[in-house]
Amino acid sequence: MTGRIRTSALWRALRTWRGALSLGCLMLVALVAVLAPWVAPYAYDIQNLSATNQAPSQAHWLGTDEFGRDVLSRIIHGARTSLSVAMAAIGVSVLMGMCLGAAAAYFGGALDRAISAVVDLTWSFPEVLIALIFVAILGPGLYSTMIAISIAYLAQFSRLTRAQILAIKGETYVEAATSLGGGHLHIVFRHLLPNALTPVIVAGMLATGDAIILEATLGFFGLGVQPPKPSWGAMMASGTAQIFLAPWTIIGPGAAIALAVLSINQFGDALIEALDIRSRLRET
Amino acid sequence: MLVYLIRRLLLLLPVFLAVSMVVFMIIHLVPGDPIDNMVQIGASPQQRAILVARYGLDQPLLVQYGVWLRNMLGGDMGDAIVMRQPVIDLIAENLPHSLRLGGLAFLFSTIVGITTGALAAVYKDSWIDRSVMTLILLGSTLPSFWLGLLLILLFAVQLEWFPVSGARTWTALVLPVLTIGLHGVALVSRVTRAAMLDVGRRDFVLMLHAKGLSHRRIQLQHVLRHALLPVATILSLRIGWIVGGAVTIEFVFARPGLGSLLITSLAQRDYPVVQGCLLMLAMAVMLGTLLGDLVQAAMDPRIREQLR
Numbered sequence: 152m153t154g155r156i157r158t159s160a161l162w163r164a165l166r167t168w169r170g171a172l173s174l175g176c177l178m179l180v181a182l183v184a185v186l187a188p189w190v191a192p193y194a195y196d197i198q199n200l201s202a203t204n205q206a207p208s209q210a211h212w213l214g215t216d217e218f219g220r221d222v223l224s225r226i227i228h229g230a231r232t233s234l235s236v237a238m239a240a241i242g243v244s245v246l247m248g249m250c251l252g253a254a255a256a257y258f259g260g261a262l263d264r265a266i267s268a269v270v271d272l273t274w275s276f277p278e279v280l281i282a283l284i285f286v287a288i289l290g291p292g293l294y295s296t297m298i299a300i301s302i303a304y305l306a307q308f309s310r311l312t313r314a315q316i317l318a319i320k321g322e323t324y325v326e327a328a329t330s331l332g333g334g335h336l337h338i339v340f341r342h343l344l345p346n347a348l349t350p351v352i353v354a355g356m357l358a359t360g361d362a363i364i365l366e367a368t369l370g371f372f373g374l375g376v377q378p379p380k381p382s383w384g385a386m387m388a389s390g391t392a393q394i395f396l397a398p399w400t401i402i403g404p405g406a407a408i409a410l411a412v413l414s415i416n417q418f419g420d421a422l423i424e425a426l427d428i429r430s431r432l433r434e435t
Numbered sequence: 436m437l438v439y440l441i442r443r444l445l446l447l448l449p450v451f452l453a454v455s456m457v458v459f460m461i462i463h464l465v466p467g468d469p470i471d472n473m474v475q476i477g478a479s480p481q482q483r484a485i486l487v488a489r490y491g492l493d494q495p496l497l498v499q500y501g502v503w504l505r506n507m508l509g510g511d512m513g514d515a516i517v518m519r520q521p522v523i524d525l526i527a528e529n530l531p532h533s534l535r536l537g538g539l540a541f542l543f544s545t546i547v548g549i550t551t552g553a554l555a556a557v558y559k560d561s562w563i564d565r566s567v568m569t570l571i572l573l574g575s576t577l578p579s580f581w582l583g584l585l586l587i588l589l590f591a592v593q594l595e596w597f598p599v600s601g602a603r604t605w606t607a608l609v610l611p612v613l614t615i616g617l618h619g620v621a622l623v624s625r626v627t628r629a630a631m632l633d634v635g636r637r638d639f640v641l642m643l644h645a646k647g648l649s650h651r652r653i654q655l656q657h658v659l660r661h662a663l664l665p666v667a668t669i670l671s672l673r674i675g676w677i678v679g680g681a682v683t684i685e686f687v688f689a690r691p692g693l694g695s696l697l698i699t700s701l702a703q704r705d706y707p708v709v710q711g712c713l714l715m716l717a718m719a720v721m722l723g724t725l726l727g728d729l730v731q732a733a734m735d736p737r738i739r740e741q742l743r
Contacts (some may be wrong), residue, residue: 272453275672277679277722280713284457287709288464289699364578368683371580372698391584391687394599398588405581413576 163425170421176414182405184230191224204397214399215392216390222403225381229404231346232382233411236293236375237362237370240300245355247301248308253339253347255309256316269311270306278303278365283374291374299369311354315431349430352421360415367408383408439732439739447721454717455507459500461713462706471590507714513707515700522711525696533692537681537719539612544619544677549659549666551620552627556662557654559632567624574621579680583614583687600689615680622676626669630662636737637661667734671727675720682716693719 164170183190198218205215213222250274255266273281282299289295319325320343328342368386369375378385392398423429487493494502506512512522555567590610591599598607634640635658643653682694689695693712700708732738 234612268449269453272450275450275675275724276684276717277675279679279682280675280716280720282700283682283697284713287461287706287713290465291702360576367578368580371683372686373702374698387581387584394587394592395582398592401581401584401588405578405584407580408578409576412578416576 155220160425164418164421167421167424169417170425173414173417173421176410177418180232180411180414181228183227185232186232187228191221191227193221193224193383195220195225195228197221204218204393204400206286206397213403214397216386216397216400217393222386224425225386226383226403226407229381229383230377230407230411232293232380233363233366233408236297236300236366237359240297240361240366241304241355241362243297244301244304244358245308245351248305249312249344249347249351251305252309252312252314253316253344256313256320257335257339257343263313266309270309273302274306274310278361279368282365282369285292286369286374288357292378293376293380296366296369296375300365304358304362307354307358308351309433311351312344312347315350316343319343319346349426350428353419353426356422357416357419357420360412360419363408363411363415367404436732436739440729443725443728445730447725450721451718454721455504455714458499458710458713459503459740461710463496465704465706466600489639506710512711512714515708517700517703517705518708520616523706525708526693526711526715529692529696532690533681533685533694533719536608536611536615536685536690536692537677538575539608540615540680541674541677543612543616544623545670547616548620548623549627549663552624552666553631553655553659553662555624555628556631556635556658557651564628567628571621571625572619575625577617579618580683580687581612582617582682583610585612586610587688607688607690611684611690614687615684617679618680619677622669622673625668627659627662630659630665634658634661664731664735666725667731671724671731674723674727678716678719678723 165174189309193211198220199215200218202211202215205211205218206216211221211223213226216222216225251266251270255263255270278300281303282296283304285299286295289298325338325342326336366375366382367384367387370382371388373385373388376382377383386404387401390397390404393400423432451641460653489506510523512526514520515522517526551567551570553566558564575601587599587610590596597609598604601607631654638655640658644650644658681692682697684690685694686698687691693715697709697712697716700706700712728738
């Protein structure tokens with residue numbers, strides 16, 4: 152039943168030009184990321200010191216960087232890093248946030264107060280600052296970036312899930328399940344979470360866009376994925392040193408981030424419209 | 436109002452303790468011995484012993500935390516390992532730059548955001564509205580550091596209107612403020628527009644129309660006034676954004692400031708500086724949020740009543 156409603160909402164979102172176009176762009180970016188080794192014209196780490204900082208040309212569509220590496224190929228490989236880090240981090244964050252929020256809302260009392268206190272504490276701080284604290288503890292690198300990002304967004308999903316569950320906790324079907332002898336886990340996972348899922352998933356999707364930016368920011372600071380692995384943020388950081396010589400090393404990766412984030416946001420927005428859940432998302 | 440202020444300050448106390456505890460734990464959670472993270476390589480046993488005594492490192496963790504917190508509050512934040520001077524001096528040197536940038540960016544976002552949002556609401560569905568909506572879309576999706584770099588490319592490298600980096604003249608503030616500001620403008624403008632459209636549907640607006648007041652006068656004198664309340668709410672909730680934005684943008688423009696200091700010291704694993712910066716930034720967020728709440732309470736008596 153709910154499955155059918157959601158599929159039809161997806162179609163409704165796709166029938167608007169905004170939804171279709173943004174999903175198209177998103178699929179393109181994802182496809183390029185998955186097929187990176189086959190679509191990239193060059194390998195991401197092949198240096199050519201006789202052709203450094205070359206302007207865009209037939210051979211190098213987006214130019215070359217300070218080591219003569221092809222910028223386009225590095226952007227394509229960087230898409231892998233950015234998308235996988237953002238998606239993995241947000242996935243973990245959504246899962247943990249849902250469990251925390253559901254536990255807080257369902258059990259209430261002291262547990263709710265304890266969870267909400269911690270969650271509200273992190274909620275008031277900017278994500279960059281939280282991520283930086285955890286990168287400080289874990290040290291720079293791919294996995295600490297993932298962990299830092301997933302912690303930075305945890306509060307959002309926990310608060311959202313808590314609000315959703317509080318709203319449906321008193322419904323008759325929950326009461327019925329309780330009186331039939333359903334255990335806590337059964338009620339939370341079988342009855343409450345499925346009905347609270349949609350807004351959390353959509354919020355998670357929108358947060359993936361923000362997470363791409365956060366990953367790029369950490370990479371830009373030199374605290375993310377370490378070289379020679381390409382990441383959009385780190386590419387822009389090395390480009391800043393060459394801003395007079397090779398501005399294309401900054402423009403390309405930034406445009407890739409903007410395209411990915413813009414299409415995620417637009418598609419998320421189209422989904423919100425189609426599902427008609429804007430008010431439910433605002434409850435946090 | 437005084438009661439509200441006191442209550443609000445008391446609520447801040449546990450938050451401060453929790454944040455300081457996390458910051459304190461950083462030095463114990465990073466791999467290696469805390470002393471190794473605090474001294475220069477090749478420090479003599481005597482120097483290590485002095486540090487152990489100063490921070491009570493032979494005591495239980497909770498006592499250490501107490502000693503650390505007392506030192507921090509007393510202005511002793513330890514010594515920077517790489518930059519070889521007291522952390523408090525480094526912070527005192529960098530803080531004014533961050534405050535100036537953050538304050539100006541905040542002012543810019545508020546003023547321009549409310550103006551554009553109000554214009555969009557008054558002339559809804561016109562070309563003004565559409566261009567403001569485009570601005571909002573760009574401001575909320577473009578990564579801010581990329582925008583900063585693009586502005587540098589255009590206005591500093593190509594047109595040479597403003598310096599590329601640094602903080603020597605006031606003109607060096609223009610591009611960073613614009614960069615942080617665009618995000619803020621997008622947020623404030625969107626909330627202002629939505630709130631004004633929302634207020635515009637209420638009965639008293641219909642009444643004002645019936646009285647024969649002009650559309651523009653109703654919108655600017657009556658609707659905007661009511662719409663400012665949600666704007667104040669979102670501003671006080673999102674003051675942290677400005678702080679977070681300042682951290683990133685300072686680094687992009689190679690400006691001195693707490694954000695640049697934090698990122699440099701993180702890369703150098705200069706943990707005493709990292710701790711000092713994080714604590715200061717967290718306090719900035721907390722005080723900013725407090726200020727925002729106070730402004731809100733001054734505007735809306737219902738909020739003052741809630742905490743009674």
